Amino acid sequence: MVSIRIGIVGYKDEDHTELMAGILRDKNVEPVVIDTLYFPEEIPFSYREGNVKYNSASIDDIKTFYVRTVYISLPVYQLPDEEHKLLDDWKFMYLATREKHSFLASWLRAQKFQGKNVINPTETFDLHFLKLYQLELLRKNKISVPKTLVTNSKDEVLEFRNEVKQMVYKPVGGGAECEMLKDEDFAPERMQLLKNAPVIFQEYIPGDNIRVYVIEDKIISAGIIHTQHVDYRAGEEKIEKIKLPGNVEKMCLSAAKVCGMKFSGIDIKKKNKDDFVLIECNPSPMFKGFSERTGDNIGEALSEYLIKLTR
Ligand SMILES: Nc1ncnc2c1ncn2[C@@H]1O[C@H](COP(=O)(O)OP(=O)(O)O)[C@@H](O)[C@H]1O
Ligand SMILES: [Mg+2]
Incomplete structure (x- = not known):
C-alpha cells in the first residue's frame, strides 16, 4: 500500500527526475512528477488560493517537493533550438515562457504558506544566477572565496x-x-x-577540484574531480572519493546554511594542505555520475531526507 506522495519538479526522461522517482517507488512512496516541460502545452495545472490541481487532480496532500529543474526571475540565457527556429514567433514564445516561469516560481514560493517543504527553496535558485551576490553572502560570513x-x-x-x-x-x-x-x-x-x-x-585558485554534497547538516559525499581543464565540466577524468578535514566539512556545512540550501553540491578548490577556497554552492546539483563513480548513494540519502521531512 502506498502511504505517502512526494513531488518531483522536473520532467519525464530527465535523468535525476527518473532516478529519484525510482528510488522513492522502491521505498513505497509515490513520486508525483510535476512536468515542467509539458506544461502548459499538455498538462492542466492550476493554483487557486492555496489549492493546487495538477493534471486535473489535487496535489494538496503532497507535503514535500524535490525541485530538480530550476525556475528563476531572470530571462533564460538559452532558448531551446526549436524555439530559435521559430523566428516569427520568437517574441510570443519568449513572453509565454516568462509567464510559465512566473507561475512555477510563484507556486513553489507560495508552498511555504501551507507549511510545505520545497528542496531547495526557490529563493536559493537565484543564488546560482546572481553569482556576485552569492560570493558576497559567503564572504560576509567569513567563508573563503577567491578574490x-x-x-x-x-x-x-x-x-x-x-x-x-x-x-x-x-x-x-x-x-x-x-x-x-x-x-x-x-x-x-x-x-x-x-x-x-x-x-x-x-x-585563479590552483589545486584539486573538489565536489562536496551536503544534505542539511551532513556531508554526504566528497571527491576530487581529476581533470586537465580549468573548469572541470570541460572534461572529467576520474573522481576520487575523499574524506575532508573537519574544518573544511564545517566550512561547507556553514556555506550551505548561509545560502539556505538544504541540499547542495559545493565546488571547492584545495589550494594546499590547509587552504581550501569555496567556489560555489549549487542549489540543484546533478549527482548521478558522481554517485556511480564514488559508490556514495546520494539519491538514497536525498530520498531518506525527503521522506523524513514528509513523515
Ligand atoms: N577562481 C577560480 N579558480 C580556479 N578554478 C575556478 C575558479 N572559478 C571557477 N573555477 C572552475 O570552474 C568551475 C565552474 O565555475 P563556477 O564558478 O562554479 O561556475 P558555474 O556556475 O558556471 O558552475 C569550478 O567548479 C572550478 O572547477
Ligand atoms: Mg558551478
Whole structure:
C-alpha cells in the first residue's frame, strides 16, 4: 500500500527526475512528477488560493517537493533550438515562457504558506544566477572565496591583474565555462567586449577540484574531480572519493546554511594542505555520475531526507 506522495519538479526522461522517482517507488512512496516541460502545452495545472490541481487532480496532500529543474526571475540565457527556429514567433514564445516561469516560481514560493517543504527553496535558485551576490553572502560570513572583480572597465581588469597575476573569467549570470584569462585577451578588440556586458574576473585558485554534497547538516559525499581543464565540466577524468578535514566539512556545512540550501553540491578548490577556497554552492546539483563513480548513494540519502521531512 502506498502511504505517502512526494513531488518531483522536473520532467519525464530527465535523468535525476527518473532516478529519484525510482528510488522513492522502491521505498513505497509515490513520486508525483510535476512536468515542467509539458506544461502548459499538455498538462492542466492550476493554483487557486492555496489549492493546487495538477493534471486535473489535487496535489494538496503532497507535503514535500524535490525541485530538480530550476525556475528563476531572470530571462533564460538559452532558448531551446526549436524555439530559435521559430523566428516569427520568437517574441510570443519568449513572453509565454516568462509567464510559465512566473507561475512555477510563484507556486513553489507560495508552498511555504501551507507549511510545505520545497528542496531547495526557490529563493536559493537565484543564488546560482546572481553569482556576485552569492560570493558576497559567503564572504560576509567569513567563508573563503577567491578574490573577485566584476566589471566592464578594462582599467580595473589591468589593476586586478597586477594584484592577482593569474586570473579566470566567467559570466556574471552563469551559463558558460570558466576560462583562464590569457595575454591575448588584453588585446583592444577583446577588452572592447566589456562594453557589451560586465564579466566576473577572479584570482585563479590552483589545486584539486573538489565536489562536496551536503544534505542539511551532513556531508554526504566528497571527491576530487581529476581533470586537465580549468573548469572541470570541460572534461572529467576520474573522481576520487575523499574524506575532508573537519574544518573544511564545517566550512561547507556553514556555506550551505548561509545560502539556505538544504541540499547542495559545493565546488571547492584545495589550494594546499590547509587552504581550501569555496567556489560555489549549487542549489540543484546533478549527482548521478558522481554517485556511480564514488559508490556514495546520494539519491538514497536525498530520498531518506525527503521522506523524513514528509513523515
Ligand atoms: N577562481 C577560480 N579558480 C580556479 N578554478 C575556478 C575558479 N572559478 C571557477 N573555477 C572552475 O570552474 C568551475 C565552474 O565555475 P563556477 O564558478 O562554479 O561556475 P558555474 O556556475 O558556471 O558552475 C569550478 O567548479 C572550478 O572547477
Ligand atoms: Mg558551478
